[in-house]
Amino acid sequence: MAQIFNIVPLEHFIILSLILFSIGVIGVLLRRNMIVVFMSIELMLNAVNLMAVSFSAHKGDSAGQVFVFFVMVVAAAEVALGLAILVMIYRNVKSIDINELKQLKW
């Protein structure tokens, strides 16, 4: 079985996950729609997962891939709770624009 890191260096996997993470950061800053902000957070978590798996495969240590499971678990819990909060906010404010949610600002 050919070693993947002889064909594609580890740096390229890392740079790819850095790019995906930065796109997630831009999405959080760019959008007003709360659902899209949540999706950008998912994108960032997945960039971290990709980096963990590539380091795990590089070093030959399975612990990194076990951590990916825990990240997925936390991501699933976060999405379920976050979308519940979003639905509740929509019921009360009739909007999911994050600019409208400034009652806690002052």
Add this chain to the structure above:
Amino acid sequence: MQQILFYILALLAIAFSIATITSRNAMYSVLSLVATFFALAGFYLMLNAEFVAFVHIIVYAGAIMVLFLFVVMMLNLNQSPVNIPRPLLARLAAVVAGGIFGLTLVAALSQTILPTSAESTALAEVGSVRTLGKMLFNEFLLPFELTSVLFIATMVGVVVLTKKEE
């Protein structure tokens, strides 16, 4: 062959993730995110992490994205002002800030000395179900059990939050 596959998948992942954050319609955002997740599953397969790849497809493309689709359809915000973009200056600032953040990370990477790879004989077993299961139920047994507590707490929280008040 694998090299070409890597760069095609990388291009797809980046293009679909940009589509996720830029498309006006939240529906298209969700579908682009699903495509991004499939590209990521391709990377996991290339890295010999089959079990992570399958779980990733099941959990993300299966469960989490259905939840997103459900909320997008239930709220039905296509005509709402939430889809009007921010002013140009704010958008520019967001892209510049994110780009500079990415550049900082890449600069940090270029200063890092990466470790040398392990022997290739040990690598085939790393991502297999057998190895991961043994690890999960030995060294990581306590955190594994604690995640069930987390899920119970989340489930109760979600039900309490979304219950209509009488």
